[in-house]
Amino acid sequence: QDASRVESRSALAPAPDGSIWIGTQSGATRFDGTSWKNYTTADGLPQNMISAISADGSGNIWLGTWLGGLSKFDGSVFITFTKADSLVDNNISAIAIDADNIKWIGTYVGITKLGTNDEWIQNYRTGSGTLPLYIKGLDTDLHGTLWAGIYADYLQDGGISELSGQAWTSYTVENGLVNKIVQGLAVDGDDYIWIVTGEGVSRLKDQNSATGDEPETSLSIFPNP
Numbered sequence: 001q002d003a004s005r006v007e008s009r010s011a012l013a014p015a016p017d018g019s020i021w022i023g024t025q026s027g028a029t030r031f032d033g034t035s036w037k038n039y040t041t042a043d044g045l046p047q048n049m050i051s052a053i054s055a056d057g058s059g060n061i062w063l064g065t066w067l068g069g070l071s072k073f074d075g076s077v078f079i080t081f082t083k084a085d086s087l088v089d090n091n092i093s094a095i096a097i098d099a100d101n102i103k104w105i106g107t108y109v110g111i112t113k114l115g116t117n118d119e120w121i122q123n124y125r126t127g128s129g130t131l132p133l134y135i136k137g138l139d140t141d142l143h144g145t146l147w148a149g150i151y152a153d154y155l156q157d158g159g160i161s162e163l164s165g166q167a168w169t170s171y172t173v174e175n176g177l178v179n180k181i182v183q184g185l186a187v188d189g190d191d192y193i194w195i196v197t198g199e200g201v202s203r204l205k206d207q208n209s210a211t212g213d214e215p216e217t218s219l220s221i222f223p224n225p
Contacts, residue, residue, distance in 0.1 A: 011064070013053040021061055023050025028063055044078035045071055052106075054095040062103065064092025070105055072118065079118075086120040088112045096138035096146065104146055106135030111148065124163070134158075137185030139193075147193050149185030158182040160195055160204070171204065178202045 011023025019032045027040035027048045040048050047068025054062045061073040069082035069090040081087050087105065094106035102121075103114040110125035110133045124133055136158070137149035151158030158180045159172035173180050181198030188194065193204040 011050050011053040013055055013061075015055045015061060016057070016059045021053045021055070021063075023053050023063065025049055028053065028061075039073070039078075044080075046078075046080045046082070052092050052095045054097050056097045056101055056103070057099075058101075062095050062097065064095050064105070066091050070095075081114075081118075086112070086123065088123040088125065093135045094138040094149075096140055098140040098144055098146075100144065104138050104140070106133075106138045106148065108134050111135060111138070111146075133161075136182050137196075139185055139187040141187045141193070142191050147185055147187060149182040149195060151180065151182045156180075160185060160193070176202070 011021075011028075013021050015021060015030075017032075019030050022029045022031065025048065027038055027045060028050050030037045030039070039045055045063065045065065045068070047065035049066040049068075050063055051066045052064030056062065059075070063071045063073065065071065067090055069080055069087055070092055071078045071080045082090050087107075088110040089107035091107055092105060093108055096104040096106075098104070101116040103118070105112040105114065110123055112123050113121040115121050126133060132150070132152050132155070133148065134150050134152040135148055136151050139147050141147065146163040148161045148163070149158075150161060159170055159175075159177055160182060161168050161170045171177055177195065177197065178201070179197035179199035182195055183198065184196040186194050191205070195202045195204065
């Protein structure tokens with residue numbers, strides 16, 4: 001796959017110790033508020049093109065790379081996971097880690113689920129309806145439901161999908177999403193799902209959420225002026 005796809009992506013994540021991790025085309029950088037520390041393949045990264053970063057509750061930093069798979073940094077060494085370890089693909093586009101320390105690894109061909117001890121659990125290559133799992137963003141809500149932002153360039157089609165148990169439910173422009181070109185997704189502290197698209201931002205409130213007073217799943221639209 002074309003490595004140039006990653007050029008428009010950015011990776012930024014806070015760590016439990018208060019530091020900030022930044023992904024670049026030339027490796028990863030940690031900023032502790034005073035000093036900067038750079039990490040590259042010379043330090044153990046499998047690839048210098050960093051496409052996603054997340055931190056788990058134990059302080060480990062998870063770095064998704066383009067072409068090189070996934071790396072876990074424990075503060076001393078990098079441990080890398082690739083297709084040889086059952087990862088669905090070596091091109092990582094998003095990482096989400098839930099409250100139970102389950103790691104959800106998004107790629108452009110599907111999602112890999114890793115367990116609390118980093119063991120492989122399952123690969124998801126297809127979702128529901130016509131949306132392939134061409135992942136642009138991942139996050140989990142307060143109930144542990146996984147939300148995926150999806151846009152398949154080759155189909156010029158996208159939306160968002162939620163995975164509850166083993167069942168996928170998708171939401172697209174037909175359900176009120178402002179635009180199908182989904183570029184990112186995040187869940188806030190009130191369990192609203194925010195979706196960044198090519199023509200504005202949509203916000204979804206899940207009917208199963210414990211917060212808010214909206215009676216049913218609904219999408220709000222914040223278009224570009």
